[in-house]
């Protein structure tokens with residue numbers, strides 16, 4: 001941490017990025033650290049490849065996040081947040097790889113330490129927790145409502161509202177401090193969890209109907225096709241959280257969500273791009289399974305993308321999971 005702090009003090013043009021298709025932690029960490037570094041009078045660019053999901057557009061200063069950078073911009077330092085591997089930032093990785101110093105700040109167990117400096121804490125409940133400790137160490141003020149709301153939201157969402165196994169003491173201690181500093185928990189919860197579109201609820205209905213249970217009730221599988229998103233007028237961001245319904249079924253040890261990325265009309269014989277989300281009750285290390293398909297994540301929550309047929313993916317996953325049960 002000390003080396004990172006020294007380096008940051010001496011750098012001037014910093015680009016910060018978090019993973020594409022961002023969640024609350026990816027956006028919250030980006031805003032919190034970016035705005036805190038403003039106090040050092042640096043030139044800071046906050047970048048994310050994807051549009052900001054509607055649930056997070058209420059975050060103060062979210063408009064600071066840009067989705068494109070000018071070719072002429074030059075940076076001496078890049079800070080990559082909440083990314084287990086460098087490619088997670090998306091298309092910009094080819095530009096960022098040319099920046100002299102890359103700082104990698106993350107909490108995923110599969111993080112492959114791609115930075116020149118790596119601040120990885122797999123016991124942290126969220127990257128926002130690591131950012132909080134870093135800002136304290138740097139003696140930067142954390143009173144601004146954009147920073148406090150961003151840290152609170154990052155921790156709230158990555159711990160599944162203090163329900164997931166990564167929920168630790170720091171989650172409560174830091175969130176208490178953020179509330180003391182003025183964050184309104186109800187206001188955050190209302191925006192993040194209380195404003196679903198009707199389309200999202202219809203998608204939930206389809207997702208529930210798609211659940212297949214196998215292996216003596218230990219594996220549940222949910223499938224979402226591009227057609228379902230089209231029919232309900234929803235976006236990929238609306239899929240966030242749906243897998244928890246498959247995971248929370250009594251006796252289920254591993255839940256799988258197969259999400260069709262391009263429009264293959266769900267035809268199982270045709271190779272298509274899919275994103276696979278995996279959740280485990282702790283019996284099976286799904287980060288290891290995701291890594292074997294070139295993805296990653298945490299022991300109990302991981303994912304990967306794959307181009308294959310639906311039936312092939314199902315078979316491969318069932319074999320890989322069943323062997324661990």
Ligand code: 5GP
Pocket residue numbers: 084085088108110276277278294295296297298301302303304305
């Ligand atoms: P989700 O299933 O919600 O997309 O992601 C669950 C966890 O797995 C998150 O921590 C996320 O960062 C990680 N993850 C999901 N997809 C990928 C992937 O393609 N590559 C890597 N390295 N991690 C992923």
Ligand code: MN
Pocket residue numbers: 025026082107126127158
């Ligand atoms: Mn995270």
